[in-house]
Every structure is written in C-alpha cells, then in structure tokens.
Amino acid sequence: MKKITIFFFLIGISVYAQKPQKITISGKIIEASSNQPLEYATLILTSLKTKKVTGGVTDINGKFSIDVPKGPYNMKVEFIGFKTKQLPQKTLSENTNLGTIALKEDTETLDEVEIIAEKSTVEIRLDKKIYNVGKDMTIKGGNASDVLDNVPSVNVDAEGAVSLRGNENVRILIDGKPSALVGLNGTDALRNLPADAIEKVEVITSPSARYDAEGTAGILNIILRKGKVTGFNGSLNLSAGNPDLFQLSGNLNYRTKKFNIFTNLGYSFRNGPGNSFSDFTNLENGIITDFRTEDRTFQRKNNNYNGSLGLEYYLNDNSSITGTFFYRDNNGDDTATNITNFLDANRISLNEITRIENESEDGVNKQFSLNYANNLDDDGQKLTIDFQISDNNENEFSDITDNNTLSELNSQFTKSTNTLFQVDYVLPIGEKHQLELGHKSEFQDLNSDFRVRDANGNPLTPDPSNNIDFKQNIYAHYAQFGSKYDKFSYLLGLRVETTEIDLLLINTGEESDKNFTQVFPTVNLGYELNDTDNITLGYSRRLRRPRFWFLNPFETRSSATAVFKGNPDLTPTFTNSYDLGYITRLGKLTLNSSVYYQRSTDLIRPVSIIEERIVNGQPTNVFVRQPLNLNSEDRYGFELTTNYNPLKWMRLSTTFNYFKFMTDEFSFTSTATDGTEITTLLPEVNNDSWFVRFNSRITLPAKIQWQTRVRYRGPQENAQGKRDGIFVTNLAFSKDLFKEKATLVLNVNDLFNGRIRRSQTFNPSQENPSTIADQEFQWRERQITLSFTYRFNQKKKRERPQREYDGGEAF
Structure with a gap:
C-alpha cells in the first residue's frame, strides 16, 4: 500500500513539474441591482501569448478561485441575461484578488433568457x-x-x-x-x-x-424552477396523449428590485391501463399437485390539481425572506379485475373466480414554508433559517365483488402532519477555508385507520381492520469544515441524529417504542491531477428508518392469495458507504467513473412465506410478503458515464453500472393466521446485476431535434427468486416555432411496450407444501404524447460553448 501511495505521489510531482508555474485569481461576482451573489457566473481569461481560453465558475456565494499560468490576459465576466463585463487587460505575475464585480441585467436581450435551458453538462x-x-x-x-x-x-x-x-x-x-x-x-x-x-x-x-x-x-x-429574471415572464405547457392523457401547466414569475413572485400551476388527467399475470405451481415432495393463475387488469383514472405560490422579499441588500404555499388535490378512480383460475395437475380448470375491486381515492396535500437568508458580509458568511409545516390527508374507499357478489366494503383514512425547523450557518475562514454548523428538527404525527366490512357493513371474522398511531421525531446537529490547498480539497463533517419512534396499534393496544442516538461521520476529498483529470474520495455512514407502511401489520385485500403486510418489529438499517471517483476530459469526450462499496447491517428486505388458508371454502397456498431485518449485505460496484459531442449537431452520452451484492444466510420463524409456526431458511446470496443507458440527440434538417434514449436493466437473483432484464426505448422529436418562442414535441415512451417486470418467486427451504410463482407486471403501457410549450418574455438561451477550465470548482 505504501509503494502504491509513493507511486501516485511521484506521478503527481512529475505532472506538476512539467507544467508552468501557476498563480491564483480570486474574487466575487454579484448582481448590481440587489447585491446578491451570482452562482455559476463565468470568468473567462484569454492568454495573449498562447490564445488558450481558461476560466471558472462561481460558487453559491458568488466566489471564484482559479489557478492559471503567469502571463498577460484579456478578462471578461459572463452570465446569461446580464451584460458581459470586460475587465482591463492585465499581466498576472502573482496571486491576485479582483475584488467584487457587479453585473447589470441586459434588458435588451431579456427575451433571450430561458428558464428551460439546453444545458447538457x-x-x-x-x-x-x-x-x-x-x-x-x-x-x-x-x-x-x-x-x-x-x-x-x-x-x-x-x-x-x-x-x-x-x-x-x-x-x-x-x-x-x-x-x-x-x-x-x-x-x-x-x-x-x-x-x-x-x-x-x-x-x-x-x-x-x-x-x-x-x-x-x-x-x-x-x-x-424559480424565476430569476426581472420583470414578468413565464411559460405555458399543453400536453395530450394516448393512452388518455391531458396536462396543462404553467410557471409565472414577476420580479422587481424589492420582491419576486413566482408560481407553478398544473392540472393533469390520466387514464392509464396496466396488467399483470401470475402462474402459481403447487408441489408436494417435489411433485406438482395443482396450479393456479391470476390474470389482472388495471384501469386507473386520475385527476390531479397542484399549485404553488411564493413571494421572496428583499429586506435589504444582504437578506431576504421567502414564503411559499403549496396545494395539491388528487382524485383517483381505479378498477382492478382479477380472474383467478384453479387447475389440477393436468391444467384442467376446477374453479374460476372473478374478483373486482373498485377504489376511489381523494388526497389533499398542503404545505407552507418560510425561509430567511442573510448574507452577513461580503466574504460569504451566511445564515439561513427554514420553517415548514405540511398537512397530508388521504381517504380511500373500495368495494370488492367475487363472481358478481359484493363481499367486502373497505375504507382507509390517513392523516399526517409534518413539521420542520432548520438553521444553517456558513463561516468562511480566510480565502480557502469554510466552517458550517447547523441544526434540524423534524416531527411527524400520523394516523391510519383501515376498516374492512362485509356487504352488510359488519366486521369480518377474524377482523383484518387496523388502526395505528405513528409518531417520529428526529433531532439533528452537524458541523463540517472544508478547505482547499492548491489542487487538494477536503470536506470533513460529523452529524448526530436522535430518533424517537412511537407506534401504537389501537385495535390491540400493542405499542412499540424505539429511541436511539447515532453519530454519522462524512469525509469527502478531491484532488486535481491536472487541467483535465480529477479524483474524488467519499465516505459516509447512513441509515434507513422503517416507514409507517412497513410497520403497519394490516394485509392488502386486492388478492386473497397474494398479500402484503407490514412488520412493527422492524429496526433501522445502518450502512457504511465508500466512493472513489475519477473524471477526465479528452477533447470532446468526458469520462466520469467511480468504484463504490457499501456494508449494511440489519438489512430490511421483503420476504415471502407460504401459508395454507381457506379461500372460498378450499385449502389454498397463499403468498404472504412481509419486510424483515436480515443479517447483513455487502454491495460493491463500478459506474461509468460518458459524454461525447463529436459534431455540433450530435450529442451522445452513455451510463453503465455494474454491482455485486452478497447477503448472509438467514433463518426466521413466522406464525400463520391459524397459529401454525412456519420456519424459513434464506440461503446465502452472492449475485450481481447491471444496467446501461444510451442517449443521443441529433439535429435534423429544418432544425428538428431528434432524441433517442435506450436503457436496459439486467437480470437479478436473490434468496427467494429471480427477475428478468427489462429493455426500454424512448423517442422524441422537437421543433421550435414562432421565432423560438414556442416548442412542439412528439414523445413516445416505451416504444416497444417492453417495460414489463417478469419474475419468479419460490421458497427454497420452507417445509412442504411448496409453491413457485411466475409473474409478469406492467404498470403502464406505451405512452405517446404531443406537447406544446409557449414562452413569453423568455427565449431559449444559447448553450455556452464548452471551455477548458483551470480549476474554479468550489467545495
């Protein structure tokens, strides 16, 4: 290990020795009218000797720090929607601070500013x-x-x-x-x-x-999206498609020197068909005894209204307060038809049941948030305070018929109130160091009342109804320190979180409390090998808290032979993650790669067991799926992303990800509804999978844009089954109209209608009888959509040409 370290160190020295001596150019870029810092503003330097163009972009505080060779330069500052500022020609021979540079908005080109940009980097x-x-x-x-x-x-x-x-x-x-x-x-x-x-x-x-x-x-x-341009501007979008889709949305913005009003409004209607098919094979002592098939179709109608309204008020040149209100009303009417066919060992039909579930769902979500931001000085010292409260209500009603006879009336009422308070403080220390401190409190109070009744409104025997109260409070404190020394950057942090979880099963009076405090360290390192190559290394400790729907033990009712229920005994999963990344730019080609490793303990995974139950008077093997804490998992992988722009009219990108995962052997015992204890052994898993995504964008004659996106997710296996690969292709064609004030897009999602999950589930070591389930599921079928977008006081901005930046990346 020591030899490898020395080897890379010598390479670094060699690369550095071959380059001319560099100096650091720093400064800050702000908006002239409000004195607010401009993030992603660009400082461009052109060498008068070599004619090479270098530069960098500003960070969230409007600051830049760029390493360049000594020599004479032309310098200018650019930002979309603002007038370019030409700086005096200067010979740079030592570290130089250019001070604060103010940019003014370019009112003459205001209509060439676009909120929806063509950025591809x-x-x-x-x-x-x-x-x-x-x-x-x-x-x-x-x-x-x-x-x-x-x-x-x-x-x-x-x-x-x-x-x-x-x-x-x-x-x-x-x-x-x-x-x-x-x-x-x-x-x-x-x-x-x-x-x-x-x-x-x-x-x-x-x-x-x-x-x-x-x-x-x-x-x-x-x-x-939020408007950043002075004056009134916005865009409207109208979309229609097959299967039935209609969507109308708009974003509007009005900004002055003192305040900024912004809103997003939308309405959508969808009538989405879906389907699934399951083939269950029942065996005893390895011999097939009978079969069962379930053929389901879904018809989902959904009306969704959503809107947000925000006001940002500039208290002075350095501080502002922003209030935002969000509202959504969602109404759904779903019909699920499940035809279950019972067959003997020769696949001769014995009995057929048609189960239809009609469900209506009404959901209202409201949220109010308040943000206070104060740039305490020109050096980047900043204080932000956030307060947020939300109220979520969902009411579901369903009736279930078996062979045209009403058998069940179900309802579920869920209400959740969530409150958040957060304080963050940033303190720059000198030119290269930064300290951050913060606190965050989150409070969730949820009640979910699920009731099952027969056709006459009476409880079933036994009664599967369930009513829970769930409370979760999280208190967090963090500190982190970042710095940059020449080519090396680091960001070290420590976060402490205290969690209080209280789950009450009102029907039975059972209560589960979980309180714990955990420490989560983080390390992020970066090193610039040269102008085009960078290395990053990251470590973090993470957790997964079980959500209320994983804790709630009620069983789903849409199928009598395949059900899911929660587990109130779940505990959190903890994970240590490591990530080593490397990025390089080779002319018009950019390669971004990383190797990662994760070690998880008390892993939460849904596990299937098989219970024998009486269904319509007959003993039937029923799949019961429930989340459990498994022992541990090791996961590692490799990821590569490429971006290649060989020609002005062609852009290509690819993402490839390979990962391998290993879980320990795990044994558990569960109690069936009739009191029988069932023991299941999950064998050790050592498997892998991968996925790849390819995207191309080509400009055709008449300035028609053609985009193709292809992705494939490889097959995968676990202790209780396997899943086939999925191949999906999307196509889109776009044409600008009315002097680029409008855009027409034809989009085909899932061209070959292949987005279908095919899987096989089995119980490898559970006592006989045993069942193997072959399943197909398609949430939605191929979607064809035509969209029209119109922009007023906005136009599509031209993509800034890519340049070789010598540094300029903020931590």
Missing part, C-alpha cells in the same frame, strides 16, 4: 453531481418519475420504485427538504409532479454532514 461537486433537466424531450408531458428515470445512476422500475445504483433505499428531497410534493405515498406523488416544474436533479451518493443521514443508497434532491 454535469456539474461536479465534492459531495454531489448536478444534472440539469434542460431540453430533455423524452420527458415532455411526463412526470417526476420520468425525469428521475433519465438521470444517470437512477432507475425507476415498473411499479415506480426509485433506486440509486441498484439500491432502492434512496432519500428523495424537494429543494433540499422533505416535501408535501412527495406526500404519503412517494411513488404515486412523483407520478403527479409535472416534469416541466423540475429544473435539475442533484445525485448525492456520498452526502456530506449537511444532509440527512436517511437513505443508505444516497439522496436525490429535486430542484424546482
């Missing part, structure tokens, strides 16, 4: 990667799930579950905080958030201490 930070949604045509008319599914490292499966590098335990934030936009059911809520409301997504695989410790895979932070 990735912003790399020590603790995250930022992917700009930009002009991604394949998500037009889509939703947040579609956006996430197009982000490198992220996958969204057929049921809408989001995974990061193959791990589904990912924390999803909106504008850096938990949000009512995610709601009680995160999967459904993401499907109701329009893609046009999203500006960028931060992928945080090695979170620093400023972020929540929740999410063993990492964090996905969705940044919503």
Whole structure:
C-alpha cells in the first residue's frame, strides 16, 4: 500500500513539474441591482501569448478561485441575461484578488433568457453531481418519475420504485427538504409532479454532514424552477396523449428590485391501463399437485390539481425572506379485475373466480414554508433559517365483488402532519477555508385507520381492520469544515441524529417504542491531477428508518392469495458507504467513473412465506410478503458515464453500472393466521446485476431535434427468486416555432411496450407444501404524447460553448 501511495505521489510531482508555474485569481461576482451573489457566473481569461481560453465558475456565494499560468490576459465576466463585463487587460505575475464585480441585467436581450435551458453538462461537486433537466424531450408531458428515470445512476422500475445504483433505499428531497410534493405515498406523488416544474436533479451518493443521514443508497434532491429574471415572464405547457392523457401547466414569475413572485400551476388527467399475470405451481415432495393463475387488469383514472405560490422579499441588500404555499388535490378512480383460475395437475380448470375491486381515492396535500437568508458580509458568511409545516390527508374507499357478489366494503383514512425547523450557518475562514454548523428538527404525527366490512357493513371474522398511531421525531446537529490547498480539497463533517419512534396499534393496544442516538461521520476529498483529470474520495455512514407502511401489520385485500403486510418489529438499517471517483476530459469526450462499496447491517428486505388458508371454502397456498431485518449485505460496484459531442449537431452520452451484492444466510420463524409456526431458511446470496443507458440527440434538417434514449436493466437473483432484464426505448422529436418562442414535441415512451417486470418467486427451504410463482407486471403501457410549450418574455438561451477550465470548482 505504501509503494502504491509513493507511486501516485511521484506521478503527481512529475505532472506538476512539467507544467508552468501557476498563480491564483480570486474574487466575487454579484448582481448590481440587489447585491446578491451570482452562482455559476463565468470568468473567462484569454492568454495573449498562447490564445488558450481558461476560466471558472462561481460558487453559491458568488466566489471564484482559479489557478492559471503567469502571463498577460484579456478578462471578461459572463452570465446569461446580464451584460458581459470586460475587465482591463492585465499581466498576472502573482496571486491576485479582483475584488467584487457587479453585473447589470441586459434588458435588451431579456427575451433571450430561458428558464428551460439546453444545458447538457454535469456539474461536479465534492459531495454531489448536478444534472440539469434542460431540453430533455423524452420527458415532455411526463412526470417526476420520468425525469428521475433519465438521470444517470437512477432507475425507476415498473411499479415506480426509485433506486440509486441498484439500491432502492434512496432519500428523495424537494429543494433540499422533505416535501408535501412527495406526500404519503412517494411513488404515486412523483407520478403527479409535472416534469416541466423540475429544473435539475442533484445525485448525492456520498452526502456530506449537511444532509440527512436517511437513505443508505444516497439522496436525490429535486430542484424546482424559480424565476430569476426581472420583470414578468413565464411559460405555458399543453400536453395530450394516448393512452388518455391531458396536462396543462404553467410557471409565472414577476420580479422587481424589492420582491419576486413566482408560481407553478398544473392540472393533469390520466387514464392509464396496466396488467399483470401470475402462474402459481403447487408441489408436494417435489411433485406438482395443482396450479393456479391470476390474470389482472388495471384501469386507473386520475385527476390531479397542484399549485404553488411564493413571494421572496428583499429586506435589504444582504437578506431576504421567502414564503411559499403549496396545494395539491388528487382524485383517483381505479378498477382492478382479477380472474383467478384453479387447475389440477393436468391444467384442467376446477374453479374460476372473478374478483373486482373498485377504489376511489381523494388526497389533499398542503404545505407552507418560510425561509430567511442573510448574507452577513461580503466574504460569504451566511445564515439561513427554514420553517415548514405540511398537512397530508388521504381517504380511500373500495368495494370488492367475487363472481358478481359484493363481499367486502373497505375504507382507509390517513392523516399526517409534518413539521420542520432548520438553521444553517456558513463561516468562511480566510480565502480557502469554510466552517458550517447547523441544526434540524423534524416531527411527524400520523394516523391510519383501515376498516374492512362485509356487504352488510359488519366486521369480518377474524377482523383484518387496523388502526395505528405513528409518531417520529428526529433531532439533528452537524458541523463540517472544508478547505482547499492548491489542487487538494477536503470536506470533513460529523452529524448526530436522535430518533424517537412511537407506534401504537389501537385495535390491540400493542405499542412499540424505539429511541436511539447515532453519530454519522462524512469525509469527502478531491484532488486535481491536472487541467483535465480529477479524483474524488467519499465516505459516509447512513441509515434507513422503517416507514409507517412497513410497520403497519394490516394485509392488502386486492388478492386473497397474494398479500402484503407490514412488520412493527422492524429496526433501522445502518450502512457504511465508500466512493472513489475519477473524471477526465479528452477533447470532446468526458469520462466520469467511480468504484463504490457499501456494508449494511440489519438489512430490511421483503420476504415471502407460504401459508395454507381457506379461500372460498378450499385449502389454498397463499403468498404472504412481509419486510424483515436480515443479517447483513455487502454491495460493491463500478459506474461509468460518458459524454461525447463529436459534431455540433450530435450529442451522445452513455451510463453503465455494474454491482455485486452478497447477503448472509438467514433463518426466521413466522406464525400463520391459524397459529401454525412456519420456519424459513434464506440461503446465502452472492449475485450481481447491471444496467446501461444510451442517449443521443441529433439535429435534423429544418432544425428538428431528434432524441433517442435506450436503457436496459439486467437480470437479478436473490434468496427467494429471480427477475428478468427489462429493455426500454424512448423517442422524441422537437421543433421550435414562432421565432423560438414556442416548442412542439412528439414523445413516445416505451416504444416497444417492453417495460414489463417478469419474475419468479419460490421458497427454497420452507417445509412442504411448496409453491413457485411466475409473474409478469406492467404498470403502464406505451405512452405517446404531443406537447406544446409557449414562452413569453423568455427565449431559449444559447448553450455556452464548452471551455477548458483551470480549476474554479468550489467545495
């Protein structure tokens, strides 16, 4: 190990010795009218000797620090929507601070500013990667799930579950905080958030201490659009598609020197068909005894209204206060038809049952947030205070008929109140150091009342109804210190979180309390080998707290032979994550790679057991799926992302991710509804999987943009089954109209209608009788969408040409 370290050290010295001596140029860029710092403003330096263009971008505090060779330079500052500022020609011979540079808005080119940009580059930070949604045509008319599914490292499966590098335990934030936009059911809520409301997504695989410790895979932070241009501007989007889809959304913004008003409004209607098929094979002593098939079709109608209104008021040149109110009303009417066929060993039908579940769901989400930000001085000292309260209500009603006879009347009433308070303080120390301190408190108070009644309104025997009270309080404190020495940057942090969980099963009076305090260290290191090569190393300790739907022990009712129920005895999963990244730029080709490793204990995984129950008077093997804490898991993988722009009219990108996971052998005993104890042994798992994504954007004649996105997720196995690979292709064509004030997009999602999850589930060591289940599931079928977007006082901005930047990356 020592020899390897010396080897890399000597390489670094050799590379450095071959380069001319460099000096550091620093300063700050602000907006002239408000004195607010401008993040991502660009300082461009052109060498008068070599004609080479170098430069860098500002950080969140408007600061830049760039290393350049000594010599004479032309210098200018650029920012979209602002007048370019030419600085005096200067010969740089020593470290130089250019001071504070103020940019004025360019009112003559205001209509050439676009909130929806054509950005295709990735912003790399020590603790995250930022992917700009930009002009991604394949998500037009889509939703947040579609956006996430197009982000490198992220996958969204057929049921809408989001995974990061193959791990589904990912924390999803909106504008850096938990949000009512995610709601009680995160999967459904993401499907109701329009893609046009999203500006960028931060992928945080090695979170620093400023972020929540929740999410063993990492964090996905969705940044919503907000207007930044003085005056009144906005855009409207109209989308229609097949299967039935209609969506109308708009974002409006009015900004003056003293305040900024912004709003996002939207309405969507979807009528989405889906289907699934299950084939159960029952065996005894290895011999097939009978079969059972379940053929399901889903018809989901959904009306969704959402709107947000925000006001940012500038108290003075350095501080502002922002209030935002969000409201969503979601109404769904779903029909699930399940035809169950019982067959003998020769596949001759013995009995057929048609089970129809009609469900109506009404959900209202409200959230109010208040933010205070104060730039205490010009050096980057900053204080922010956030307060947020949200109220989520969901009411569900369903009736179930078996062979045209009403058998059940079900209802569920869920109410959750969430409160957040957060304080963050940033203190720069000198030119290269920064200290951050913060506190965060989160409080959740939830009640879920699930009632099952027969056709006459009477409880069943036994009664599967369930009513729970769930309370979770989290108190967090963090400190982190970052610095930069020449080419080396580091960010070290420590976060302490205290968790209090109280679960009360009102029907039985059972109560479960879990209180614990844990320490979560974080380390993020970065080193610039040269102008085009960078290395990063990250470590973080994370956890996964069981959500209330994993703790609630009630059973689902849409199928009598395949049910899911929660487990109130679940404990958190803890994970240690390591990430080594390398990025290089070779002309028009950018390569971003990383190797990662995760060690998890008390792993939470859904596990299937088989119980023999009486269904319609007949003994039947029933799959019961329940989350359990397994022993541990080791997971490691490799990820490579490439961006290649060989021609002005062609852009290509690819993401490849390979991961391997190993879990220990695990044995558990469960009690069936009739009191029988069932012992199941899960064997050791040593398996792998992979996924790849390819994207191309080509400019055709008549300035028609053609985008193709292809992705494949490889097969995967675990202790109780296996899953086939999934291949999906999306196509989109775009044409600008009315002097680029409008855009028309035709988008085909899942061109070959292949987004189907095919899996096999079995119980390898459970006592006979045994059952093998072959299943197919398709959440939604191929979607064709036509979208029209019109912008007023906005136009598509031209993409800034890429340059070789000598440094300029902030920690």
